[in-house]
Amino acid sequence: MADVFKNYIDGAWVEAKSGKTFENRNPANRHDLIGLFPASSPEDVNAALQAAKKAFARWRLVPAPKRGEILYRVGELLRRQKEEIARGMTREMGKILKETRGDVQEGIDTAFYVAGEGRRLFGETTPSELPDKFAMSVRSPIGVCALITPWNFPMAIPTWKLFPALLCGNTVVLKPAEDTPCTAVKLFEILAEAGVPPGVVNVVHGRGEETGAALVRHADVKLVSFTGSAAVGREIASVCGQQLKRISLELGGKNAQIVMEDADLNLALEGALWGAFGTTGQRCTATSRLILHRDIKKELTDMLVARAEKIKIGDGLDESVEMGPLINQAAREKVHRYVQIGRSEGARLLIGGSIYEEGKWIDGYFYRPTIFDQVTPSMRIAREEIFGPVLSIIEVQSFEEAIEVINGTTYGLSSSIYTRDVERAFRAMRDIEAGITYINGPTIGAEVHLPFGGVKDTGNGHREAGTTVYDIFSEWKSIYVDYSGKLQKAQIDNVE
Ligand code: NAD
Numbered sequence: 001m002a003d004v005f006k007n008y009i010d011g012a013w014v015e016a017k018s019g020k021t022f023e024n025r026n027p028a029n030r031h032d033l034i035g036l037f038p039a040s041s042p043e044d045v046n047a048a049l050q051a052a053k054k055a056f057a058r059w060r061l062v063p064a065p066k067r068g069e070i071l072y073r074v075g076e077l078l079r080r081q082k083e084e085i086a087r088g089m090t091r092e093m094g095k096i097l098k099e100t101r102g103d104v105q106e107g108i109d110t111a112f113y114v115a116g117e118g119r120r121l122f123g124e125t126t127p128s129e130l131p132d133k134f135a136m137s138v139r140s141p142i143g144v145c146a147l148i149t150p151w152n153f154p155m156a157i158p159t160w161k162l163f164p165a166l167l168c169g170n171t172v173v174l175k176p177a178e179d180t181p182c183t184a185v186k187l188f189e190i191l192a193e194a195g196v197p198p199g200v201v202n203v204v205h206g207r208g209e210e211t212g213a214a215l216v217r218h219a220d221v222k223l224v225s226f227t228g229s230a231a232v233g234r235e236i237a238s239v240c241g242q243q244l245k246r247i248s249l250e251l252g253g254k255n256a257q258i259v260m261e262d263a264d265l266n267l268a269l270e271g272a273l274w275g276a277f278g279t280t281g282q283r284c285t286a287t288s289r290l291i292l293h294r295d296i297k298k299e300l301t302d303m304l305v306a307r308a309e310k311i312k313i314g315d316g317l318d319e320s321v322e323m324g325p326l327i328n329q330a331a332r333e334k335v336h337r338y339v340q341i342g343r344s345e346g347a348r349l350l351i352g353g354s355i356y357e358e359g360k361w362i363d364g365y366f367y368r369p370t371i372f373d374q375v376t377p378s379m380r381i382a383r384e385e386i387f388g389p390v391l392s393i394i395e396v397q398s399f400e401e402a403i404e405v406i407n408g409t410t411y412g413l414s415s416s417i418y419t420r421d422v423e424r425a426f427r428a429m430r431d432i433e434a435g436i437t438y439i440n441g442p443t444i445g446a447e448v449h450l451p452f453g454g455v456k457d458t459g460n461g462h463r464e465a466g467t468t469v470y471d472i473f474s475e476w477k478s479i480y481v482d483y484s485g486k487l488q489k490a491q492i493d494n495v496e
Pocket of ligand 1: 148149150151152153175176177178206207208209211212213216227228229230232233235236250251252253283284285385387413453458
């Protein structure tokens with residue numbers, strides 16, 4: 001008998017009203033059924049939103065430092081259960097244990113960081129232009145927030161959104177990805193145990209097109225915070241545009257690592273391996289293009305191929321495994337389709353390019369680490385997000401050309417350059433069009449106390465994490481207190 005999981009609405013675990021469910025299976029072994037989850041309808045979404053709306057009236061009045069204390073307790077519980085959650089996450093979405101532990105750690109870091117912000121939700125005071133008048137600006141909560149998240153960071157991404165939203169005094173309904181509902185259930189058990197009052201946090205499971213879309217278009221939702229693909233982001237944005245709803249979007253990437261001829265090649269090698277094949281290439285910040293200066297291209301390519309060929313593929317629960325499966329059958333088909341596209345465009349396949357079905361791994365969605373050489377910037381494999389373990393090598397003749405190539409995609413999330421030349425490093429920091437730039441580090445490795453997000457088609461200008469996330473989840477209000485006892489007209493009474 002499969003385990004049956006529920007939605008969390010108004011402080012209680014409840015089934016979908018229709019009784020319908022969907023399956024969640026282990027991508028390393030499709031015969032391993034993790035459980036059945038509610039396939040929520042618009043009716044379930046409405047119930048969650050009504051609970052959140054009711055709870056908002058009280059939660060917005062809880063002092064921010066108190067809200068922060070609850071989040072601190074959430075952080076402590078996450079820390080206590082880190083290993084168990086990480087193991088469940090690996091079973092659910094395939095990435096190796098080292099990485100799922102990191103994913104939970106990101107949630108813990110966010111909890112402690114955001115908890116402290118409860119005492120630092122600063123506004124501004126400023127002199128008024130008129131006598132006997134006081135002026136200040138404060139942050140106010142927005143209301144009910146809809147949070148829609150992808151499967152590749154099942155703990156980190158929901159917590160990036162949830163904790164700041166709650167700290168600011170909002171209430172929330174989360175719709176987690178269909179492939180990772182179990183980690184969301186764990187998080188909500190912890191939120192309840194930590195003392196988050198009923199209705200303040202709610203989770204509804206289900207498919208994006210049904211459950212997610214119902215959430216987005218509901219009139220009681222005041223803000224949508226979405227992380228996922230650019231295609232879905234565009235759809236959601238058009239609905240929110242019509243309804244004049246606040247929306248923050250964190251979308252795809254086509255990130256690149258540049259390696260100049262003066263770089264430490266061993267360091268660049270480690271960065272490229274981790275950036276391209278970590279999380280099986282399924283990170284929004286994954287390195288999918290490697291831009292190499294011609295003088296070091298052959299040497300670094302040979303080093304890379306030798307190492308990538310030896311990457312141990314398998315079930316991420318085995319500590320010796322270095323790369324897990326892709327998330328599902330559709331993802332593997334998509335990756336394989338792009339490999340065919342790369343070949344037909346004339347790129348040279350150096351390694352991989354095929355499904356990995358050896359030994360006991362026949363029942364998982366494994367794919368070999370894949371490297372293409374002789375890729376040109378106009379090829380589709382150099383422009384479109386593949387979201388798998390596929391790396392495209394592009395040769396350049398100069399620093400200027402490297403910058404032109406790195407900027408030559410519609411996305412702008414993460415970027416990296418390996419060089420020992422301080423002048424080039426600073427030019428790269430200035431000229432690369434991306435939300436994140438690493439010098440002598442891979443394209444992955446964001447920390448929770450810095451802004452996270454991208455330029456161009458990667459988003460709509462917001463930044464999660466850091467101190468910037470509070471601009472997503474709060475409204476600014478300007479307040480004037482006139483204690484002169486008379487009508488004073490700004491811009492009129494004080495002008496000679
Ligand atoms: P996705 O867009 O398919 O799904 C994301 C979420 O949206 C899921 O919960 C899904 O159920 C929901 N959804 C789908 N259709 C919907 C609709 N019509 N209305 C409302 N909700 C809907 O993305 P994915 O495959 O889960 O994740 C991979 C993508 O996420 C990649 O493009 C990756 O780059 C991106 N991503 C971006 C960041 C970032 O911070 N920029 C982080 C992680 C992942």
